[in-house]
Amino acid sequence: MNALSIVQTRAGDVCIxxxxxRIDSTNANDVKDELTRLISSGEKxxxxxxxxxxxxxxxxxxxxxxxxxxxDHQAANFALCSLGGQVRELFEMxxxxxxxxxxxxxxxxxxxxxxxxxxxx
Amino acid sequence: MTRPPDLIYAVNExxxxxxxxxxxxxxxxxxxxTLIFPIVLAREANLAGTQFLDLVSLSMLxxxxxxxxxxxxxxxIGSGYLCGAAYTAIFLGPSLFALQQGGLALVFGxxxxxGLVQVAFAPLLRRLRALLxxxxxxxxxAVVGLTLAGLGVRYGxxxxxxxxxxxxxxxxxxxxSLATMTVLNIWSKGYGKMFCVLIGMLVGYAVSAVLGIFxxxxxxxxxxxxxxxxxxxxxxxxxxxxxxxxxxxxxxLAATLRAMGDVSNAQRINDADWVRPNFGSLAxxxxxxxxxxxxxxxxxxxxxxxxxxxxxxxxxxxxTSRSIGYAIGFGFCLLAxxxxxxxxxxxxxxxxxxxxxxxxxxxxxxxxxxxxTARMLDARKTLVIGFSFAMAVVADLYHDALMEVxxxxxxxxxxSLVLGTVCAVVLNLILRIGVRQRVSIKLxxxxxxxxxxxxxxxxxxxRWAARRDVIHRAIFGVVQVLEVxxxxxxxxxxxxxxxxxxxxxxxxYVGLPVTIPERKPTPREIVASEDGERLLAGYLLRxxxxxxxxxxxxxxxxxxxxYDH
Numbered sequence: 001m002n003a004l005s006i007v008q009t010r011a012g013d014v015c016i017x018x019x020x021x022r023i024d025s026t027n028a029n030d031v032k033d034e035l036t037r038l039i040s041s042g043e044k045x046x047x048x049x050x051x052x053x054x055x056x057x058x059x060x061x062x063x064x065x066x067x068x069x070x071x072d073h074q075a076a077n078f079a080l081c082s083l084g085g086q087v088r089e090l091f092e093m094x095x096x097x098x099x100x101x102x103x104x105x106x107x108x109x110x111x112x113x114x115x116x117x118x119x120x121x
Numbered sequence: 122m123t124r125p126p127d128l129i130y131a132v133n134e135x136x137x138x139x140x141x142x143x144x145x146x147x148x149x150x151x152x153x154x155t156l157i158f159p160i161v162l163a164r165e166a167n168l169a170g171t172q173f174l175d176l177v178s179l180s181m182l183x184x185x186x187x188x189x190x191x192x193x194x195x196x197x198i199g200s201g202y203l204c205g206a207a208y209t210a211i212f213l214g215p216s217l218f219a220l221q222q223g224g225l226a227l228v229f230g231x232x233x234x235x236g237l238v239q240v241a242f243a244p245l246l247r248r249l250r251a252l253l254x255x256x257x258x259x260x261x262x263a264v265v266g267l268t269l270a271g272l273g274v275r276y277g278x279x280x281x282x283x284x285x286x287x288x289x290x291x292x293x294x295x296x297x298s299l300a301t302m303t304v305l306n307i308w309s310k311g312y313g314k315m316f317c318v319l320i321g322m323l324v325g326y327a328v329s330a331v332l333g334i335f336x337x338x339x340x341x342x343x344x345x346x347x348x349x350x351x352x353x354x355x356x357x358x359x360x361x362x363x364x365x366x367x368x369x370x371x372x373x374l375a376a377t378l379r380a381m382g383d384v385s386n387a388q389r390i391n392d393a394d395w396v397r398p399n400f401g402s403l404a405x406x407x408x409x410x411x412x413x414x415x416x417x418x419x420x421x422x423x424x425x426x427x428x429x430x431x432x433x434x435x436x437x438x439x440x441t442s443r444s445i446g447y448a449i450g451f452g453f454c455l456l457a458x459x460x461x462x463x464x465x466x467x468x469x470x471x472x473x474x475x476x477x478x479x480x481x482x483x484x485x486x487x488x489x490x491x492x493x494t495a496r497m498l499d500a501r502k503t504l505v506i507g508f509s510f511a512m513a514v515v516a517d518l519y520h521d522a523l524m525e526v527x528x529x530x531x532x533x534x535x536x537s538l539v540l541g542t543v544c545a546v547v548l549n550l551i552l553r554i555g556v557r558q559r560v561s562i563k564l565x566x567x568x569x570x571x572x573x574x575x576x577x578x579x580x581x582x583x584r585w586a587a588r589r590d591v592i593h594r595a596i597f598g599v600v601q602v603l604e605v606x607x608x609x610x611x612x613x614x615x616x617x618x619x620x621x622x623x624x625x626x627x628x629x630y631v632g633l634p635v636t637i638p639e640r641k642p643t644p645r646e647i648v649a650s651e652d653g654e655r656l657l658a659g660y661l662l663r664x665x666x667x668x669x670x671x672x673x674x675x676x677x678x679x680x681x682x683x684y685d686h
Contacts, residue, residue: 024571025604055593057601058647058658065648086593093664094657095641 006034014045014113016106020052028059035067035078044076045113049106051082061094068100077101081109123393129315129439132202132391136442140315144440145448147319148205148431149456151481152188152449153466154474155207156180159423160467162216166225168356177463178352180208180422185453187413187425191406192446200406202387203446205431206413210268211375211539212424214532215368222365226358229418231369233359236415236424238373243408246381247400251553254621255398257545258382259492260506264513264541265379265429266486269478271517277475290332291472298325298476306437306480315438318477325473335470346460357421368532373411375539376426378546380410383427386488390436430477433484499586505548513541553621558585561616566608571600574615578626585619591684594665595626598682601665602628605635605658606678624684634671634678637663 004027007018015038023031038046048064050056064080071078079101083091091097103109130136136144159180163173187206193199212235219227246253274280277295279288302321305313313320329335381398384406389395406427414424435441456462493506516523516537523534533539562577564570575596582592599615606613609630616627637659646653662669668683 024600026571055597055600057597057604058654058661059604061657062647062651062654065644069644069648086597090597090661090665094661099644 004030006031008038011110012114014047014110015043016047016049018049018052022054023056023060023063025057025059028057028063031060032063032066035063036070039067039070039074039076039078046071046076046078047106047109047113048078048080049082050080050087051084051106053084053087055086056090058094061096064100077113079103079109079113081106122391125391125393127439128391128441130442132387132441132443134442135444136440140440141442141445141448143312143316143319144438144442144445145452147316147438148434148445148449149452150319150322150466151430151434151477152184152205152207152428152453153469154477155209155425155428156184156467157474158208158210158213161213162220162225162228162423165217165220166356171353172356174460174463175352175354176356176421177467178350178457178460179354179357179420180417181453181463181466182352182457183413183417183420183422183425184208185450185455185457186416187409187450188446188453189450190409190413191427192443192450193405193409194443195405198405198409198412200384200387200402200409200427201443202384202391202402203432203435203441203443204384204387204406205428205434205446205449206410206425207428207431208423209376209379209426211372211379211426211536212369212414214535214539215365215372216423218368218532219362219365223360223362225356225421226360227362227365228423229357229421230359230361231365232418232422232424233415234361234366234418235369235373235376236411236413236418238370239377239411239414240408241411242373242377243404243411246377246404246407250400251620251622252546252550253378253381254549255385256493256498256502256506257509257542257549258378258385258398259489260382260509260545261375261378261489261538261542262382262386262429262492263486263489264510264538265382266433266482266484266489267513268517268537269430269485270482273475273477273479273482275475276471277479279471290334291475294325294328294332294334294470294472295476295479297328298322298473299480301325302476302480315440317438318434318480321480322469322473322477325470325476329470329473334472335468337465337468341464346464348461349458350460351458354421359418367529371532371539371543372424373414374546375536375542376410376414376424377407378542379429379538380406380427382489382492383429383432385492386429387432387435387441389488389492390432391441429485429488430481433481433488436488437481437484501552502586505545505552508548509541509545512544513537516540558620559616559618561614564603564613564615566610566612569603569608569613571603574599574603577615578617581617581619587619587624588686591624591686595624595682595684598662598666599626599628601658601662602635602680602682605655606630606632619686622686624686626682626684628680628682629677631677634673634680635659635662637669637671 004021009016081103124131163176191204194201216228279291298321301324302317305317385398526534609632613630642656666682667685670681672679
């Protein structure tokens with residue numbers, strides 16, 4: 001599956017955004033718009049699950065950085081989780097692992113963010 | 122380098138003193154088995170009494186120096202890994218031949234020459250890597266494993282060349298010793314697992330003593346043994362013969378390949394993410410091997426090599442600390458001056474040797490197979506590996522018939538490892554003709570289909586049997602470039618070419634080259650504008666490709682992404 005899909009779920013106060021497929025310049029704006037909309041709407045804890053993302057490009061990194069920047073402005077928690085092999089490698093290559101709050105798993109992230117564990121649909 | 126979780130002490134970790142000492146003793150016991158090769162030489166040369174003891178003691182000194190050289194981690198010498206040294210059958214054939222032609226002096230002189238040849242090979246390894254890929258190193262390891270297993274069975278059952286009969290007492294000793302090693306290795310933890318071979322060998326010694334197979338009184342010289350004695354060099358001299366350069370050089374090549382395979386195996390055991398050998402470490406090991414062989418020739422012993430069993434043992438026990446290599450080296454140097462240990466080790470009962478060889482052969486053989494199958498094998502590689510493995514087996518099956526070849530070729534056809542290795546290197550050289558392959562795809566302007574590029578490179582990667590991780594990086598690189606250049610007038614041509622060691626992807630289009638920045642853009646720069654995003658794209662490309670070049674002429678751009686394979 002290559003097309004981008006964006007699915008939202010909730011675990012307590014945490015809004016979980018599950019991304020899957022490929023994120024590049026053709027759809028990175030969709031991700032950015034959705035995340036900034038959630039932050040602007042008052043969400044205080046947002047967790048982006050990247051476990052089903054096949055790969056991403058610089059456009060996707062920019063979308064995530066813009067969302068992080070926006071979350072800082074709105075005093076919201078913004079975190080990423082479940083970075084798979086190639087996706088994690090790209091974060092490492094770009095030296096971006098330290099720029100984001102990254103958790104190994106959704107469960108670990110929810111413990112940190114204060115939400116209860118909820119499986120992805 | 123990622124530390125494998127199942128290691129107890131990894132290469133850069135220092136175990137506590139007691140574990141260091143007992144681990145070193147275990148390796149010493151295993152390596153001492155190979156003293157049989159210089160002992161065979163001494164017996165063939167009719168050495169007796171103190172001269173025989175001197176040769177054994179000096180051979181132990183040679184093992185000591187070799188172990189220190191192999192484990193050292195310096196720019197010019199040493200593998201940097203726990204890489205045991207041992208005397209080898211590879212040099213036995215040429216050495217016995219030299220003994221017939223000119224006595225021990227010729228053996229020692231030509232052994233020095235063999236060491237020089239290996240030292241000369243060492244700096245060329247990187248250039249020769251296309252001829253010596255890791256699956257050939259794996260083949261060498263697998264053949265060594267098979268040879269060790271065969272030797273283990275022969276010693277364990279008490280079969281000798283003249284009398285093809287099984288000795289029941291030997292079977293009892295070897296069976297109990299092997300069962301002890303196996304049970305401890307599989308069902309015990311901690312010390313039992315770590316020292317399974319040493320404990321199994323000690324049990325074997327005890328059972329041998331009970332059955333009368335191990336009788337020290339029979340081998341102690343008539344005048345008795347002093348506790349400390351400096352070995353003398355009365356049997357040592359050197360002479361040279363140009364006719365013998367060829368067989369000793371072939372033995373050096375085989376020893377070089379085995380060292381490459383063994384050290385690659387040691388690297389793999391110590392790195393969960395191992396994909397290809399580190400050539401700096403391999404070259405260091407080969408020059409260490411050459412220096413150690415020269416030393417052995419100078420002090421009056423035969424040629425040695427890295428020891429697959431020792432590396433198999435370190436993998437089996439999970440103790441791969443480099444400091445154990447130094448401890449083994451100093452241990453052997455010390456024991457060389459203590460004649461009772463030389464006698465005790467030289468008198469190791471054959472069934473105990475057999476059990477230890479058979480046990481470690483299992484780990485050596487499977488390591489070789491893993492190195493071969495880590496790569497997807499296309500028809501070309503299948504034939505190289507299959508033919509060469511078969512030839513190695515044939516060399517043992519039809520040994521007498523193959524020894525009818527001219528005398529210069531006898532060192533090649535008379536040894537399964539040498540024949541298999543030479544066969545693999547020559548076949549690999551011949552079948553490489555036409556190995557580089559080139560394919561291209563034209564992406565028409567107006568909605569460039571990135572999925573098509575992904576499918577194209579994935580399909581080609583499978584056809585080429587390329588490494589999956591390298592193909593993934595190439596796909597990312599192409600998609601990232603396409604993203605930055607947008608929709609160039611005239612579309613984009615993507616051309617990929619591949620051989621065993623290189624994947625090059627060229628992209629041709631009309632427009633501007635992608636900016637490849639020297640430094641990483643800051644998050645603030647990336648967020649601020651799309652220029653920042655383009656800088657990140659260039660930075661990611663620089664990081665993901667092993668080399669990236671851009672050529673611009675008359676408005677056309679040719680970008681080349683190079684990936685080492």
